[in-house]
Amino acid sequence: MLLNTVSTKRWTLEPNSRLFRAGRTGGDRGRMPAIEISALRKIYDGRVVVHDLDLAIEAGECFALLGPNGAGKTTTVEILEGFRSRDGGHVAVLGHDPAKPDRRWRSRIGVVAQTTGAALDLGVAETIRHFAAYHGAPRPADELIEAVGLTEKAGSRVADLSGGQRRRLDVALGVQGRPELLFLDEPTTGLDPQGRRQLWELVTRLRAEGTTILLTTHYLDEAAKLSDRVGVIAHGRLLEVAPTAEFGGDLRAGATVHWRTGGLVHEVATRTPTALVRDLLAETPDGEIEDLEIRRPTLEDIYLELLATADGDTVRPAASDREPGPPSQSSSPSQSGLPAESELASESGLPRQPRTATRSWS
């Protein structure tokens, strides 16, 4: 193999790339921020779980907050929802301090939480009709049931619903009051693929109506599909906030070229996939290159990379304290070394997302 375009599999995050520069999308909407957070801090038993968090979410925006379990996502969201107190910082949600919730304010926000339950002995439609009484202008019950895909289960008892179906009911009850701001805390956990698609359609429609949405999710494709911006939180700190399309900055520039020769799988990470393919083609004047693919990193790849970088940096006092350093060297293609073989791919833990279609016999 005479390839000369080889690099390490791991791109290093450049510290000064896009970190902490909150992006804007959809042009200037010219509205008040729906959520403003500055220096938010939460301490449990002497442990700082939310660490001087700064964030602004525009009205009408869909913002996805990503992060591993225990990163501080739900704590942050519950502070914004007015369910938890904070230990420091300033927070305004729809211009109101959530630490002093009142009914009028609550009526303007919708909550799909992970901790809410419904009476098991009630029917689905019965539950939704009951909760209509809590809102000034509830969405029509039938419309709501259909939007979350529970029409066939409308007459069933809540006790007889599956976990995913109960999640749909949670979503229905969260949006019933036509909230201006909707908190969706892992809304599709437990849903089947069809259920996820239905929820995505609903969220898309809510956005079209102008609803501001703060979404937390573990599904990166969901964040990519729905959000204008994403933020990654780990160890109580925001690692990166960026428009979804630009998220990852330099991490995004890389690509992986994948092909096979006989039983050997090759995977090469490179910033110049075209050059690499040109070389490959030159080596293969006729016949097919088996399983040739160029893969761009998915949001999930970038996310995992970011977290890996953050975990590697635990010695550093704070991500936000980093000095802007020189551009990282390791992200540029190296001129030496061997092609990264398939073991490398599994070593780096990158998921194989079938994003790029394999070109063959077309």
Add this chain to the structure above:
Amino acid sequence: MTVATGPATGPAAARGPDRRRAAAPPSAARIARARAALELRLYVRARQAMVFSFFYPIIMLVIFGSIDMGGTVAGGVTYVQYFTAGIAATGIILNTFQQLGIRIANERDAGELARLQALGTPAISYLAGKAAQVLVTTVAQLALLVVVARYAFDVPFPVDGAHWLTFAWVTLLGTLAGTALGFAVSLLPKSAKNADTIIVPIALVLQFFSGVFFVYTDLPGWMQAIASVFPLKWLTQGMRSVFLPDGAASAEVAGSWEHGRTALILAVWVVVGIAICARSFRWRRAS
């Protein structure tokens, strides 16, 4: 429903915020009415509540009434007549304090209360819905009890208007006290798993100490002393003044029905329960 799949910045967004969003939330009273209707439906559907709080007093009456205890309680009162009063009182406590305390603890544990909080439900609407459910089911339960006692066991109805009036105020005050204490006791269990274990023994011990299963004056002094602090003893005594002939008053510890003291002590417990609840009511599990 058609789902807009176009970009978020399409014509819908240009319409601006939905004007209906400005609608004010409904009044606390309206939500309380909706809750009361819901609570009644849920009560009837919950088999456990129906057996252990609604029908339980009837079952007890049938058992006690069917056992020939021989002789009479002092004053020519039959045992079944004496125990009907105690069972009426215990039914109120089971249906309020016990059923309510366990149910609220369960609802809190299951996140049903967290949902109400998220919807901005006034706590008073929730509690009023519970109180309404308890009042309606208690009245139905007592009506059934009185009829069964009368026609199956020859326990006479309250003899005149004055006795019916006593029946009404004792029932109302007892229900309010039990309800307020049910709200309060629901805060004790850390989780729903502990709710039965904590709440049922309290109710059970009070039944033994308060003259429900035994003639009160036969109980040792220390049991009487403990029982007289709590509402069930006074509720039971009040019910005896409803179902027993006036002459039986002389057989009471004080030699009279002590209506004034009964009303006062029950009212104090109403206030205590409400105060605990107002101070410590929470929508979520203790974390």
